[in-house]
Amino acid sequence: MNFPPVTSPADKAVHSKAQAGTFGSHAAADSTANPNLSLGLVAQGTSAYGFSLTPEVKSADVPVTTVVDWGDGQTSTTKSTGGSQDKSTHSYAKLGTYTITVTATDESANQVVNKLTVTTYGSLYTPYGPTRLLDTRNGVKVEPYTNARVQVGGNGGIPAGVTAVALNVTVTNATTAGHITAYGEGTTLPTTSNVNFNAGQTVPNMVIVPVGQNGYVDLYNGGWGSVDLIADVAGYFSSTSTSGYTSLASTRIVDTRDGTGTALGQVGAGSSFSVQIAGGAGGQLPVSGVTSVALNVTVTNPRSAGFLTVFPGGQQAPTASNVNFVANQTIANSVIAPVGADGRIQIKNGGWQPADVIVDVVGYYSGASRSAYLPASPVRLIDTREEAEGPLLRSQYYPVPLGKDLPTVTGFVLNTTVTNTTGVGFLAVTPDPNSWDSYLNGTAYVPNRQPGSVLNWQRAQTVPNLVQASSGSTGVIDFWNVSDGSADLIVDLFGFYTTD
Template sequence: MTRDSQTQAKPMTAANATLGAQLHAVQSSAHGITLDITASSDTWPLSATINWGDGKSTPVSVASTAKVTQTHVYDRLGAYTISVTLTDGSGNTATGSLNLPTAGNAYTAYGPTRLLDTRDGTGAPRAKVPAYGTAKIKIAGNGSIPAGVTAVVLNVTVTNPTTEGHVTVYGDGDTMPTTSNLNYVPGQTVPNLVIAPVGANGYVDLYNGGWGSVDLIADVTGYFTQSQASGYTPVDPKRLLDTRNRNTVAAYGTVPVTIPTNPQVPDTTFTAVALNVTVTNPGSDGHLTVYPSGQSLPTASNVNFTAGHTVANSVIVPVGADGRIQIQNGAWKPSDVIVDVVGYYTANSKSAYIPENPYRVLDTRKNGVPLYEYNATYGGYDYAPIDFALGDPNVTGVVLNATVTNTHGDGHLSVSPDPNTRAAYEGKYATMPPVPDSSSLNWTAGQTVPNMVQANTGSTGLVDFWNVAYSKTDLIVDEFGFYSKN
């Protein structure tokens, strides 16, 4: 499925001025290129050789001025020089070339490292971001983050807001999307993970969409480039830790979490893991910091919470050399911590990230059909299945922002792949999927809560959003990009 493409064209030259061609290339998938050759000549047919720039070539016969189309899939991401040599029956030749990067983006673990904190002047002036103002973060060239970075993984936190509002993160110089990444109310501290495109100048903008000032914090945990690094493998959500079944995490204490190498995470070469981390039963206000084992505690934070509240946040974190991560409870009283793994990054995976212009997939406030409360007669909890692959078998996962609002009671949202096909729902013979035992975000009555979700599209391309609650809620889903293995 091509959702983002790029084209280049370059005329050929030859000793015989009538022999030549126009070349036109399009990024057709994460690893794929489609090349069009439109030739001109006094005599036909012509023979052509396409050198794809990766040591592979394709011979082609050109019978007329009609366009000839060829496709190629690269084993590795990167920028390639594609050259074409035309030869007529008299031995005259013409050559031409063009350069084009593959569309896919691979992940490199980094940090966690704080890039922005308007409270103390890190990365920006020491001042709150004003109403409808913007804070800019330098990404490319910051520390060891290279030039040419296309997207960045940030944990963005808003704190000290004086009014309600939202924050939108996007590439500097790009058009600001109409979607948001996190929402806040006065006095609230809210974190959310963001995979944001980086502007052509290497910067990212954080827009304060509220009519009062806020402090903004941003911690980087990785970045994407159009070159070979780590690809993503989604998994069915799997619980790795639940301290409610053991000892709580002590005040300012740390709990190690081993990333298991089993059928759930079978590749031992992973460089980072995608998690959903939840704090519950906290005895005081505080925060959680998730970081690689063997590294000193960073200043970054991943989950911020207040006493007695349950809060979840997505986390992408590098894994230590011993296959473990650490979670520190930055509070002066104990807290329970829950960790679910949703995917991992490894050099062995070809599934690459393709960012999109963010767009709204679902808003139940507009269609008038919220996710309803638990109903034993109906069959349990309500859910919304959404088809994200749209028939493309190469799509392995999707990057979303899920937001619940108009909440009437406590609950949580679970997200999981649906075993049913779209045809099964349209034909009304779909079976009820099992309710997952993991959660993607948690809320209490009256809250509006967002969270980034890296959803596994499974074997059918459908993803379920479960309202695990005894009261109805509205759901908003925005798509920011997807992973593709071709």
């Protein structure tokens, strides 16, 4: 097996985004209640839960004591002489909106008070549906280089003010090849992609995308011809304390080909089967409290075209889909599925003939987890088409130091795409036990690839899929080409989960 190059573009790209260290600024005008002392405030978001605060004190050149009440029962005190006070930092125990009250007092007992309201930048997850929000087959197709608008905030039971949404976006009836880019309305169209397709294909992909102006998400058709788009919502992110994310090493919990997790044999046309989530995955999943589960669902050996729908246990199958397929195709899609009150999910084969189903669990959402989601400015981390070393070769892997300097980051939201494939195979994404320093100094060893796959391909295909990748113990993530030929790899970063 060959080592790929260790000069990874991600080493710079992810740190320039994830370690920018600020998520917006808040300021309060000077308080001038006391003519001898005035106080302005500037707060800067530093993490999902944290802020830094800089008091701007205007006074005589005398010592000033500044007391910061962070609005959650915690306080901090600094003392300096006039001008800008020392910066204070604070991490809240819970996401939410807080009023920071600052009191500045000089040695002559002159005192001034100022206040500033801030909202933490992290978001927690609330399951919803799955529910169909958009289907252009019932109206007008999306023309090339135009957007389809999807209302999320304020639509149905989804509240206004949500920060991001988990959508399953499906392209169908495409007249040419192209790609779809999902982004918040009112923001700049990023140079990334979420769904890649060829003429005549039906291609689904899960996206986690920021919600823009007035609660809308835009789906941009970057192809040369018109397409139909379908969007099903699985849940949304907000500052309301609901469910944080826990990342897991990919674990296979269902394989109908060998009877893992369900009955041996293909799933019949129109049939459903249930999967135990609570307490499952070899005990990695808690016995209670799981609200949604992050999965990679693969269909293989289908005898006809069709679709799979993943939905909560104890409920009726909704009008939504997660994986679309044609006869004899092997295709995977990322799924975030709400878990039923019985601790189970159900999977329905919407095809006209039987099919095999494989399910890998990669994480879960629960009230016990502190990991909050922070969207990043979408950025392309890897594109082997533009690198001198070329595509990933057969059985080659690409280590990327996504979280090597980010100890509080527990997982990354990525979109992976393979193209220019010369064989048949699949992509695996796994944590690497080697540190990045070991790669740089030549002491890294070839790790054992963990089981599981995130996308499958045939020769000459372009295939995308969302990946919620665990940062592991070292912050290094491996992308494996498990095939009998080479493949170009494209990886886009959309956000990350963090406990800070």
